[in-house]
Amino acid sequence: MQLNREELLQSYRTMCTIREFEERVHSEFSEGGIPGFVHLYAGEEASAVGVCSHLDDRDNIASTHRGHGHCIAKGCDVNGMMAEIFGRGDGLCGGKGGSMHIADLSKGMMGANGIVGGGPPLICGAALTAKTLKTGGVAVAFVGDGASNQGTTLESYNLAKVWNLPAIFVVEDNGYAESTASVWAVAGDQSKRAAAFGMPSYELDGNDFFAIHQAAGEAVERARGGGGPSLIHVKLTRYFGHFEGDAMTYRQAGEIEVARRERDPLRFFRQRVTEAGVLEAHQLDEIESEVKRLIDQSVVLSKAAPPPTPERLLTDVYVSY
């Protein structure tokens, strides 16, 4: 699946936006401006962007507590997201959801999710809608290695298969469910699980945007064509803790530094496209500068924005009551 220059630039821009967004949330959080707690996606960008670059507004995704990257990749407004994380009234969810509940159904983003394994049943429903109304849409659940063991996830594999749904399950295995290693907590392996449910699957390096893009393209095409669900298992590295403030004593010394230096998905992308002579380094540099300005601006706007008005406490519980 060949990407043209425009698509490559767009993919790089989206990955950079996620990276810059997360690095900035990391620093803003440490300065105390962000309430609650946040789970950052930095290091995992190739997965969200590799998959979502095949999707449009008729397609739905469900995300996780580590959801900022999926939101950005699915087209959520970055200013609205930042304002939401700061708990502002003009946040994407009016300041009522926060980091773990960012959603924009108009973009097919069915929500980050505070419940590990909450998403897979929901995307079976979105896929059922697409199938019933014949929209041609597909639905994707991103889950972590932790959620891959939840009954909801395994039940959803089964339901997606027996209903032959246009569904895709992306298992983002960053090696740790909180502090517990996936090599310990996951019995068997992900692709054999998929095989047991009769689903095609892919085992991929999660730092390799191109491999993920290729596999996701096949899975999306299969789903759109009525060929049923697929599973994509990507192994990647999260650059921060489970949550901000996690001292990460369960990780090996230097683990993140080595990953950032040797396997970084953005660096990998840059190397591939420049060595192949498809894009020039200065084009990528320009994107990085533009993204930095965009994120700077989102933080400035968020800090200046007022909190939700007190009346908002009572609104939006029901459509009518």
Added chain:
Amino acid sequence: MSKKSYRQAINEALAQEMRRDPTVIVMGEDNAGGMGAPGDDDAWGGVLGVTKGLMPEFGRDRVLDTPITESAFIGAAVGAAATGLRPVAELMFVDFLGVCFDQIFNQAAKFRYMFGGKAVTPVVIRTMYGAGFRAASQHSQCLYPIFTHIPGLKVVVPSSAYEAKGLLIQSIRDNDPVIFLEHKVLYDEIEEVPDEPYTIPFGEANLTREGDHVTIVALGRMVGFANRAADALQKEGITCTVVDPRTTSPLDEDTIIESVENTGRLVVVDEASPRCGMAADISALVAQNAFKALKAPIRMVTPPHTPVPFAPQLEDAYIPTPEKIADAVRHVMA
């Protein structure tokens, strides 16, 4: 108008709404039955035949049988509702709530609020509840207070065939997540039910009779029991108002308070467990808002705080009866 059972009234509501709106679909375990099996299609039409005949009319694409995976298919109903369908999912027995509650209370109930008012999740979860079938502890509970506790859910407890049809059509047309609780002992109860579609609004209690001395608030199957108790008491010169709230969320607080202000006495009948149930909730409502009108302490008629037992003698002792309700009324009159 013709005589219909509670089961037929529910079936008719589903069929009429499916004819009216192509986005209404039905899903659940054995809702048609026989899926993939060598014998008959529409073999069961639901475990107690409530959805019988829907699949032959609407096809397998709109009447979906599911594997026994409540988390997956209840969640799928929620996800489908958030993306454009109006699913009516059947949780066969409300007791199975334990294996799928997350999708109901953390997902469906919260979407609209968490997402800043931008989500609409018009899902209906039909579920069978109640004691009296000798079905023991895991197939007999009245768990509507648990749903009522959750902001974002609407909870409907129809007490008769007429109520069931109008309230189910309202539930399907409603844009919020609705839990629709069907008492399994009522399925064969028959009354006059209009043939045409009609709705009964949520949050508007029904006074099944009006009297001067005592207000009895009762839910679901207990409404009929309260009326039988009131019949017996009338012969003793005690007249009762019987309030059927119809929905526990929203709850028609005004009608309950107003009635107690008129009668000065309250008996609340609830087939659910006594702790943190509707009887306690309605008692607190009245104590807080109509205390000065009360001429006697409020009386709650509920089962004991035990699981539902199996042996017929024990189960009969567990369930509130018209006699226990009448005794409670005599107590507040004494």
